[in-house]
Amino acid sequence: MAGNSIAATIARRGGKATLIISGARLLDPAQGLDTIADVTIEKGRITRIGKAAGADGESGAELIDADGCLLLPGFVDPHVHLRTPGREDEEDIASGTRAAAAGGYVTICAMPNTEPVVDNAAVLQSLIEQAESEAAVRVAFMGSISAGLAGERLSDIWDLADAGAVAFTDDGRPLADGGLLRAACQAARLVGLPLSLHCEDLPLSGGGQMNEGAVSAELGLAGIPCASETAAIAHDLQVAAYEEARVHVAHVSCAASLGSIEAAREAGAAVTCEATPHHLALSDEAVRGLDSNFKMNPPLRSEGDRRALVQALAAGTIDCVGSDHAPHADQEKEVPFEEAPFGVIGLETAFPVLYTDLVEAGELPLEVLVRAMSTNPAAAFGLPVPAIAEGGEASLCLVDTAEEFRIDPEDFQSKSRHTAFAGRMVRGRVLMTIAAGRVTHRLKDRAGS
Amino acid sequence: MNKHLLSINDLSRDEIESILTTAAKDFLELSKRDIKKVPTLRGRTVIDLFYEKSTRTSTSFELAGKRLSADVINVKAESSAVGKGESLKDTVLTLNAYNPDIIVIRHPHVGAPAFVARYTDAHVINAGDGKGGHPTQCLLDIFSLKQEYGELEGLKVAIVGDILHSRVARSNIAGFRKMGMEVTLVAPPSLLPRGVEALGADIAHGLDALADVDVVYLLRMQQERHADAGLMPSLREYIARYCVGRRHLGKGQRVLHPGPINRGVEIDAELADSPENLILQQVEAGLAVRMAIMYRIIVDAGADQAAAEGERDAAEAAEAGPEIKNIRAVG
Numbered sequence: 197m198a199g200n201s202i203a204a205t206i207a208r209r210g211g212k213a214t215l216i217i218s219g220a221r222l223l224d225p226a227q228g229l230d231t232i233a234d235v236t237i238e239k240g241r242i243t244r245i246g247k248a249a250g251a252d253g254e255s256g257a258e259l260i261d262a263d264g265c266l267l268l269p270g271f272v273d274p275h276v277h278l279r280t281p282g283r284e285d286e287e288d289i290a291s292g293t294r295a296a297a298a299g300g301y302v303t304i305c306a307m308p309n310t311e312p313v314v315d316n317a318a319v320l321q322s323l324i325e326q327a328e329s330e331a332a333v334r335v336a337f338m339g340s341i342s343a344g345l346a347g348e349r350l351s352d353i354w355d356l357a358d359a360g361a362v363a364f365t366d367d368g369r370p371l372a373d374g375g376l377l378r379a380a381c382q383a384a385r386l387v388g389l390p391l392s393l394h395c396e397d398l399p400l401s402g403g404g405q406m407n408e409g410a411v412s413a414e415l416g417l418a419g420i421p422c423a424s425e426t427a428a429i430a431h432d433l434q435v436a437a438y439e440e441a442r443v444h445v446a447h448v449s450c451a452a453s454l455g456s457i458e459a460a461r462e463a464g465a466a467v468t469c470e471a472t473p474h475h476l477a478l479s480d481e482a483v484r485g486l487d488s489n490f491k492m493n494p495p496l497r498s499e500g501d502r503r504a505l506v507q508a509l510a511a512g513t514i515d516c517v518g519s520d521h522a523p524h525a526d527q528e529k530e531v532p533f534e535e536a537p538f539g540v541i542g543l544e545t546a547f548p549v550l551y552t553d554l555v556e557a558g559e560l561p562l563e564v565l566v567r568a569m570s571t572n573p574a575a576a577f578g579l580p581v582p583a584i585a586e587g588g589e590a591s592l593c594l595v596d597t598a599e600e601f602r603i604d605p606e607d608f609q610s611k612s613r614h615t616a617f618a619g620r621m622v623r624g625r626v627l628m629t630i631a632a633g634r635v636t637h638r639l640k641d642r643a644g645s
Numbered sequence: 646m647n648k649h650l651l652s653i654n655d656l657s658r659d660e661i662e663s664i665l666t667t668a669a670k671d672f673l674e675l676s677k678r679d680i681k682k683v684p685t686l687r688g689r690t691v692i693d694l695f696y697e698k699s700t701r702t703s704t705s706f707e708l709a710g711k712r713l714s715a716d717v718i719n720v721k722a723e724s725s726a727v728g729k730g731e732s733l734k735d736t737v738l739t740l741n742a743y744n745p746d747i748i749v750i751r752h753p754h755v756g757a758p759a760f761v762a763r764y765t766d767a768h769v770i771n772a773g774d775g776k777g778g779h780p781t782q783c784l785l786d787i788f789s790l791k792q793e794y795g796e797l798e799g800l801k802v803a804i805v806g807d808i809l810h811s812r813v814a815r816s817n818i819a820g821f822r823k824m825g826m827e828v829t830l831v832a833p834p835s836l837l838p839r840g841v842e843a844l845g846a847d848i849a850h851g852l853d854a855l856a857d858v859d860v861v862y863l864l865r866m867q868q869e870r871h872a873d874a875g876l877m878p879s880l881r882e883y884i885a886r887y888c889v890g891r892r893h894l895g896k897g898q899r900v901l902h903p904g905p906i907n908r909g910v911e912i913d914a915e916l917a918d919s920p921e922n923l924i925l926q927q928v929e930a931g932l933a934v935r936m937a938i939m940y941r942i943i944v945d946a947g948a949d950q951a952a953a954e955g956e957r958d959a960a961e962a963a964e965a966g967p968e969i970k971n972i973r974a975v976g
Binding site for chain 2: 531534
């Protein structure tokens, strides 16, 4: 049931019947594919990998000269805030999914911490309908765990599952009540869906503004200790394992949290987890300038934590990259650091930043990054798995890894400009995205036409 | 001196020495005269923008500006458009339209002075930003210590009390260390920020550590910031262990406190009234030091501008012909 709803949440727009992407390096680690070949796409499906029959241009097919580019399975983001309904001034389904397409994503998971909260089937159904007419990529909606995100009683979890929710989460807030977490595990298990958990001991975070450590001591900002995440992950995974629930740990930020995740897996628990591009690329040293574009929760941690996250991603302990794309209005972020809300956007910068900072730097194999941004999150949430395979639906992105470019927030499709990576010189620009068989992003002046 | 004074780290040791010399030579004696005014900043506009309650810092800046003959405007958050929901950005843009020369800002949030500096052409002076810093307090404290002890190199200072909530402690650790002093922080663990040892101070948890220092710097217990956070078992127990009195002091040890003091909390009444504390000298020093800061920030900026223009002229001259190249060296 969930899969059917997911297949439908993308706007139906026309396109050329046949597309030939010629000369790219095709890399799909999950298929064991790494070769240079043409890809022929007809009516939204990959019909041929290899020398294209219509490549002479006479057949009416559109030919994309992708010589030297990288063709990847399209990205899947397990963690996006679309701010709809309620804060469409910050992001709406159209702008958020255009941003996703520009970042190479073909499916994104939308968080339910909206106004109203997605805690009942009526809200979810209206969102799915809205996505069907507006969304540039597939949107998989999560329902909330607790009614109104109040952390007191369960939301309509079974109705939400019937209506097409792909998972449940109170993201933005931890579940403070172990009994409620247990009940959520039991309810989700009945419908076979996972929980995505924001693990944090709020009293231990104590109104903190940034990572607790030497930098917070020097700046005079209240710190959020790693213990507030690590202790909560240990607690929540114990409960989830006891109830044999599938859980996904959102935005892991601390080295000390990784042990709990490994231990839970060794004990047989079905645990996936994600790290964000900003936690993988930046440390709390970036907060010294007190720019609110470096304020997020969990906060940027120490350089040691950052390195541990990258190693855990390389080793497979962390299996997904989630952007935690969190748009805010200018007037909310253009204030002194302590007054600003947590959260920055990430859909349009995730791949280039990670490709440049981790892959080019030799810290992470490209194959691991591709799996963590595509195959793994799709599998974790039961979403269509993008693949470069004959007969399959075309959900792909084409990337230029040669030319360096400057990240300019003015170029963003998102309504928000608040990124931690403004001005960075990076490689790995997404030239084209084909989501569910349709071209949903095409960089002007590039990628043909 | 830089365009702004946002943090004590904006100043080198030489720049600090130079500001203190200006304060001692040109401004300290002024307060003793009948006519306590000099024309130094005549025609200049100073805006004191205060978002927190303050007695000594706000009066000190106001008086410093007035004694330098500047036009001084005081804006207090509680009686301004801030109360009507105006953002800091918009308040600063509005005030900037008056073309002020200096904006002095006191704000409850870290980094507010740097934020203000983004939206104004004026020189910005940090008069205290949340728990971040208080660079002018640091300078006046260094001034007071210099007046009392002469040589600062190797002087040992204990900073005692609520370090967690103290912007003064943060600026003074950096400033004192910059002047060659040794700093020990004395507080229970819950009032010490985690990671503070990275700032280059020693840590102690009991008042017995005072035996090893020359100067005792007391901080106000900021009970309003504790907000029932349960940072200690009880205030009574804290006072029994951390309230400093004359009995804790050795011969020649002096006590400083940035004020306002909580009698009977961090300082006992006898010590508060004793000549062993330099609290009122600090207040007096504050006026002279803030006059020196405002004077230097304007004069140095003028000199920088003149130098920049001189360099530009020299560069143009150099382009015009090699025979007058040596102007650059003179300029």
